[in-house]
Amino acid sequence: MLKGLLFDLDGVLTNSAKFHLTAWNNLAKELGIHLTDAQLDSLRGISRMDSLNLILKYGGQEDKYSEAEKEKFAAEKNAKFVEQVETMTPKDILPGIPELLADAKKQNLKMVIASASKNAPKILTRLGIMDEFDGIVDPATLHHGKPDPEIYEKAQEIAGLKANEVISFEDAKAGVESIKAAGQFAVGIGDKELLKEADYIVPSTADLKLSEIEKVFEEK
Structure with missing residues (x-):
């Protein structure tokens, strides 16, 4: 029942998914990673750090950054996302x-x-x-x-x-x-x-x- x-x-x-994807796409571009539509779509529904690690993997940059740097990237992305949320x-x-x-x-x-x-x-x-x-x-x-x-x-x-x-x-x-x-x-x-x-x-x-x-x- x-x-x-x-x-x-x-x-x-x-x-709000569109705000997430826009923020992630902008971060990827800043890192010199160009995501395909399918790659961007694969970020739906997964956590912040999992999304970032996937983006780095797509760009062949998995081992390029320290955990502290990754946390900084994730925080920057989240700040941009929250700006959009405030307009909802x-x-x-x-x-x-x-x-x-x-x-x-x-x-x-x-x-x-x-x-x-x-x-x-x-x-x-x-x-x-x-x-x-x-x-x-x-x-x-x-x-x-x-x-x-x-x-x-x-x-x-x-x-x-x-x-x-x-x-x-x-x-x-x-x-x-x-x-x-x-x-x-x-x-x-x-x-x-x-x-x-x-x-x-x-x-x-x-x-x-x-x-x-x-x-x-x-x-x-």
């Missing part, structure tokens, strides 16, 4: 999400954020939906990034539920893999081929209908 919903943040509840308003909530959250509230479903972003509380506050959620996974407590299941297992733990009692929402391949590794029902938002491991896929958040997702969830 469905008792809770677990959400990634960037690209699922709001379009409730208008930046993606289509279909307000209705989905309202339907979940009517059913008294637990709702938890499973995002690798350390800025999740700030973003949710800017969007005006912080109070809708029962908890947020603290990325500082995580030892492994997506596609490892840890973040979704922690979100499930915060909700106080079992794997077969939750539905989790993601827009990234690594995120869907994380959900499935945690033994949960995955809703993928975006490209059908990229997110093919998900149990239910929609092209955009505007297509999310809780009643329809629940039907498939109950059949599984």
